[in-house]
Amino acid sequence: MRYSLWNLARQALRGHRGWQPAWRDAEPQRHYDVIIIGGGGHGLATAYYLARDHNVGRIAVLEKGWLGGGNTGRNTTIVRSNYMLGDNTDFYEWGMKLWESLSQDLNFNVMLSQRGQFNLAHSDAQMDAARRRGNIMRAHGIDAELVDRQVVQEALPHLDFRDEARFPIYGALYQGRAGTARHDAVAWGYARAADAYGVDIIQNCEVTGYTLEGDRVTGVETSRGQIGAGRVGLAVAGNTGRLAGMAGLRLPIESHVLQAFVSESVKPCLDHVVGFGAGHFYISQSDKGGLVFGGDLDGYNSYAQRGNLPLLEDVLTSGVALMPWLSRVRLLRHWGGVMDMTMDGSPIIAPTPVEGLYLNGGWCYGGFKATPASGWCFAHLLAEGESHPLTQDFTLERFGLGDQLDEKGMGPSPWAH
């Protein structure tokens, strides 16, 4: 059923008793042409673009829990495209373009709010770095604006602009098209749209192994029985190491926990997304009024979907340095998601040494904003067997070749990215 004002009015008159489930609860079939493991945003987006734009036959998405119960529902909902190395720049910008028409495309309101993002600079050197990044973005046709302290103060009067501020604000790199989106709606919207194209979405179906014939994958073993497959795509960021390990692969990935936080609701006080430059801290205000923010990883390998307290202290310290009044706001919740941290901080969308097994993972901090572009390009890879022109750099081989996309310049210490 199409969501429209007309249908809403019609259902309202009938006491809202006619709504249908947004997607079918499919039973696993014996064989699919393409199986996508992972029913988060990336897996569902892949299934949607695969069913809509490519002719590949029957498609299933297998999810061990419920849709969007992993990192799709655990992030700080920021979308932006301010990357500067290799394919990162154009890839994330393609994602941004898809975001801009996503609600209409899916007929599902993903509540994209292009409120603009200020990435703050706190020294002359940081202003230079911001200028360089901005120039690279503009050379790729992406909106970027270097703004001075006064512009930041007019837009964000509640940051610490006092003379004695620990980290004085010199200016910022502003991307006006950046913003936030409703994370759960992204999973639900893609699921509903993929289902409408005939994709089987199978929840509570955990993959426990692969069926291999020589070097070729021919299916998956699951908690709901064996399912045959022509091609298998992994979209399980956080658990990529484990799922790839079942096929005997070792990857340039470590799993780390990243925490996010939300405060009690307060009146509108922060109209934009803000990235602190003197520490790792990013914040925006949700439609309900809660301040949603995050910072660094906990800093050691973890598969636990919860964080520890020392990091909480670290993030809040950064927050209070930026906005001293934050110390008076009560913290409502904090939670953790497991990140695939690659050795260079950039993602992987590539074939694996196992024939028929394709990998979409290593999203580090960039997973949520990448959802549409990731699905778009992974669908291309699964259908054509070759990388999409936007993701030529996102290979597994780049590490051994010394061709990393290390935006932060940290080297192979994934917990420091």
Place this chain on the structure above:
Amino acid sequence: MRIHCPFCGERDEHEFSYGGDAMRLRPDESNTDQTRWSAYVFLRDNPRGWHQEYWQHVHGCRAWICVTRNTMSHEVRRVCSAQERVKELRAEASQ
């Protein structure tokens, strides 16, 4: 999380700094096999469960230690000095 430093006793994780995976051995300096070096630098087992890893007691004795920790529960099972761990890895490699 608390870590039992073999030299200082049990201390809060605040005092330690992470040094990463201790489940791989650096190839010998004279080894020129590119594949082996890139596997050492970039590839990880990344287990869900018991993981051996280096930490440095930066706000204590400053020694490098090897901690066997569960990546699901953060339970710490064994702590030894980093030197001991390297000896173990060398012994495993020579077998």
